[in-house]
Amino acid sequence: MKVWSLIIAAGLLALANAHGCPPLWTKLGGTCFRYFGFPRPMRIAERVCAQFTSCSDAGTTAVAHLASISSAAQNTFLYNLVESVSLELPPPPVWIGLNDLASEGRFSWPDGTPFLYKNWARGSPNNGGNSDCVAMPAEQPGAVWFSVPCGEEFSYICSMPADTGPETPGQVDPSQPAPYSWGYAGSPYIEAYLDNNYA
Numbered sequence: 001m002k003v004w005s006l007i008i009a010a011g012l013l014a015l016a017n018a019h020g021c022p023p024l025w026t027k028l029g030g031t032c033f034r035y036f037g038f039p040r041p042m043r044i045a046e047r048v049c050a051q052f053t054s055c056s057d058a059g060t061t062a063v064a065h066l067a068s069i070s071s072a073a074q075n076t077f078l079y080n081l082v083e084s085v086s087l088e089l090p091p092p093p094v095w096i097g098l099n100d101l102a103s104e105g106r107f108s109w110p111d112g113t114p115f116l117y118k119n120w121a122r123g124s125p126n127n128g129g130n131s132d133c134v135a136m137p138a139e140q141p142g143a144v145w146f147s148v149p150c151g152e153e154f155s156y157i158c159s160m161p162a163d164t165g166p167e168t169p170g171q172v173d174p175s176q177p178a179p180y181s182w183g184y185a186g187s188p189y190i191e192a193y194l195d196n197n198y199a
């Protein structure tokens, strides 16, 4: 088991150093997305998202939020992402970031994305039961959005900007120490053994 752990750790480190998204996040365009399968109320889900940040080569970081969706292509991509990991088909609803918590009827995305693309289900949004939060996909074609009370517990998708640094895969500056190194670093006991037996 230890060998497998090392292989997995090495793989994650390799991914962590790659341009774009951290391990376990999926890149589409300039955005990283990740599905979280444990049902949570919307505010808790948003808090979990906010624990993640993107690291840019320029040294800036951006905090993750519940996912914002700005195009039909993104919407379809997220539906497929959820479907690929869901244990039920069609998948149960997931939280996206859209909400009108701050001002009834004025929906906005938590990361400040302009609210231009919309994919409401028929009858949504409505404020039935104080439906200030939004879930997708539902058991309807088109991965349409429903306004629902924020206390419902759903799985969720987080999003954050991808690393915007220069893309330099596989390039290493030889003058700098490697951030992670694997291998034999030297041991006085082994050196002595080699001297005594093979000198």
Ligand SMILES: [Ca+2]
Residues within 6 Å of the ligand: 100, 104, 105, 126, 127, 130, 131, 132, 133
């Ligand atoms: Ca509302």
